[in-house]
Amino acid sequence: MDEFDLAVAEHRAGRLDAAERGYRSLPESPKVLHNLGVLLIAQERFDEAEAVLKRVLELDPGNGPSAFSLAMQLLARGAYAEAWPHYEGRRRQPGLHIPSIDHLPEWRGEDLAGKRLVVLGEQGFGDQIQFARFLPMLPPNAGVTYVCSPPLMRLMQNRHARLAPGVVGAAPFQGDYWVLLGSLPLRLGVTLENLPPPLPTPVVWRGRGGGVGVIARGRPSHTHDAHRSLDPASTRRLLGLGLDLAPEATGARDFADTALIVAGLDLVITVDTSVAHLAASMGAPTWVLLPRRGLDWRWLRDRADSPWYPTVRLFRQREAGDWASVLDEVEAELAALGLRKGA
Template identity: 45%
Template sequence: MADAFESLYEQGFQAFHTGNHEAATAALVQALQLRPDHQRAISGLGMVLLGRGLYPQGWALYEARKSVDPTPLDGGDIPEWNGDPLDRRRLLVWPEQGLGDEIQMARYIPLLKGAGRVTLACSPPLARLFGDLGVDIFPTEGAAPPPADVYVRNFSLPRLLGTTLETIPPAPYLRAPADPKRDGVGFVWRGDPTHPNDARRSLPSPDVLAPLGEVAELVDLQTPRGDFLDTAARIQGLDLVVTVDTSMAHLAGALGMPCWVMLPAHGTDWRWLRGRADSPWYPSLRLYRQTTPGDWAEVVARMKADLAAARS
């Protein structure tokens, strides 16, 4: 039985990786019939369903991630919030995953702040950017969690608040002062090298984007200057941002900034769904998907044609 489970489990994630979400669903459902308590398989099936846009089912199963990815608050003195009325209780929202994920989930904070006293814990580079959300901000690095009556992981908020594709809290929801206007297209060509899919989602070199320089001035945003509030100011002074799937896409989308996101053929993240050029999470984004694994030149050629048409 163990061998059968492992085979189905591997089949499921391989199918998900290559974009065959229906086959991934079938394999993981069969795997869970053999081991119904396998938390990674349950969480993985949740991601697959989220990638299919089946949000109510996906969010519920994705809760299994808690068993395999603990936070400093799990099992402590602060109980986890279950979505019941806060009644002015102190709620601590705890971050999960990467910087872009924190930006994506920040859209839920304005929905919470009227019900209780909310503290948003975040990575330090995001603290000033999140300062305009109207709640207390707690940079997580090097300090004990602040007092709270209940806590919630940020990726549990979509389930607790009943998020469907049609009810995603709209963007923009972040603001920042803008730098002086500069004609140009900002670009980010690689993400965090420790990301498990970074070899596919990042470009091999910034030179891949050189054709765009034939129709617009390119502005390198790869090297940070300050924190995310400083970066937000920089990009708002530009005409457009072009980026691989990294935190810059979330930042631009959360600000309502026009942004073109380059997506790999394999290993595309669940949040970008399938076969869409738009994103229900960020209306200002346009998605450019690889049609052949590893072929970024064709993606850039499409972007160049669209950029030339937009500037003509």
């Protein structure tokens, strides 16, 4: 085992100080610096991590994982204009499976007057709900087909987008250009200061005394699910506060069905998963429980609100893995509001 492998072994074992010493003792190279950047992020040394990841890209401009990791750090501190070009590195990030259309040219800002644009949804359900807000920013004289995941189709049917069903590659989508949904902020010049509101949904929150709905766990295959989902004891505690909104509990067939349930609730309390984006897009008061480690970029750092969603309130772990204190805070706030369990 060489010195790099030894440092990686220390890293995987959680002995970060030893791993850092190992990485820093090695000659400078993209793979060593990338691992060091990931380590620094885990230690919340974000400024140092940014500098290291930028150095990787100086040495290897096509390094997708480092570009993507750098984008996450820039987005998390609100540097959107600087971040979006690096966010394109997600296309070369193993495990993300970013789609494309081979038989059409990719749209990179060309005039769309009278043209047909195919917008490909990507990544998770929450990403597709969150980024759909950029569709109305496209020129009104362009024909837009938004290809989203099937469970989102009924939710997304509205005056802003014509939807095409199915999985990319299953049909020869017709159009003049295609673009990734996650690339629209780059193409459209989106910053933290000019974020548009969420895309209107067919169902609007009305909040008629339906109580509280909760989601305790996200999709297990998510990279950071071990951090964002509640442990069994905390799950039981949260489920005791409200109606379980998980599809297996409600029988919801898709997000439109879940939206109908959310529409009658007073409040949604959820971990960082797609229902947070659904409820917040509907205008429902939404409390999002956030982990200390593996925190997603879109919630930024050290704030209790979200520029993406006016009705969101963020409850953050102070110590990694400590959901108990987060739930203490939630329960105290619920008691002050006098809210009850959903019916």
